[in-house]
Amino acid sequence: MCISGSAFAQTPQYSPHIQVLAASCAACHGTDGNSVGGTPVLAGLDSLHFIRQMKAFRSGERPATVMQRHAKGLTEDEIVGLAAFFATQPRVAGKLPPSVKLEPSHDH
């Protein structure tokens, strides 16, 4: 069931720093970079391409609405670490959670 059962018990492939930082990208790019749509899928992205784009966001060479803010906040080592992380993530289709109708009892 747990496909990505990359248990802690196994040798961790990435430093906890990069693993936790990469997960922070999920709000816009999906779990492990598997976006449900709109934003680019980062999972399986060539690491050199990732690094170039992040540098271009940082310098302003590639105009963006918001990515320049994130790129500027990271160190070069972090960008390289993230590139390696995302390059090795398997691509799986990101899914939306099941929609339901609001139950009338749902009140706070």
Place this chain on the structure above:
Amino acid sequence: MTIDRRNFLKLGSAAALLTGCSPLLRAAGRPKPRVVVVGGGYAGAAAAKYLKLWGGNTVDVVVVEPSSQFVSCPLSNLVLGGSKTIDDLTFSYAALKKNHDLQWVRDSVVAIDPERKKLVLGRSDFGYDKLILAPGVDFIYDALPGLESDAARKQVPHAWKAGEQTVNLRRQLESMPDDGVFVMSIPKAPYRCPPGPYERACQVAFYFKQHKPKARIIVLDANPEIVSKKGLFTKAWADLYPGMIDYRPNSAVIEVDVAGQTVMTEFESIKGDVLNVIPPQRAGIPAQLVQANNIDKRWCEVDFLTYESMVVPHVHIIGDAVSAALPKSAHMATSQARVCANAVLAALTEQPIDASPVFANTCYSYVSDHMAMHVANVYRYNQAKKIMLSAEGGGVSDAPSELEADYARYWAQNIWSDVLT
């Protein structure tokens, strides 16, 4: 204390703890450490998922959440504007539970014994090895005379937890007279979602502009000025809704006359056809149960490397309940959840933790149905000050745009996918 048979069986080895607390019994009955997450909102759902994603079969994760559904606060202002319905923002927990093999208890925590590592719920009780509280916010009505009863709180909704309250406020706006006055109030910061109230003013104005162009909005802000995206909101109000929004700073609500449809500040009484008082807030009840809300008796002080409470050892707290110079946002709640999940797993397996966490926050606000703008920052742990500080490069949009409304939508879809599948 009654023990619900079903939960009892479901939690299986909890029996070891209930029948006797000797460490031996515990070790024999429970080969895997059990992490209990209280609250299945943005922070709690993310913590539970990432504990299993990163911890795999080395941990059992139990979530305690009273609600059967997840209703998103982000985008709920659009229900007031009319471009979204509450059902667009309501999801089941089924995929999250199934995909990550989570044990799920639909109940509320009513007592916590942190010394004996025991939780008491409405219908059962059980033990834990690690406890993560993700309780969101609780409203402080003590300083709002007039709003004591449930009926008063229905007539003057907060709509600051998405769900029935949001639908209620939308209905009131729909049945308001065409030239009516909508009065909303904003508590002193810190509160949940700094730009949220100003986005709400935009959304109500968007609805009025189309359906009740003679209606007016009075915004009573307890703060000396707009708390977030000030220049952008001021401009959006002037450009898109000229003459409609009357913004009054330094105007804390001190009393509400519900029958007279009037709110009182220190200086004036303001009558409205629809009233929306957003009360001051504090850490949710589970955090209050262990008195972890040590800052102003409201928010919880934590170690930003582990999110362990500074006053109640071995209890971790994440999300809006935390005291931090960070915006109380859903993105932030999930980022804190992942730092905490990583630290909890590291402690259980005696692995090193991330000694310098870094995470991002992006918050979009919609100024109409198709235009949005952001505030975005990277936050980095500062070793000397032991807090999260904003890194270089953060800031807000130059102007709202259609492109950013697309990105706001993608943000919502991806964060829902991340925390709920």
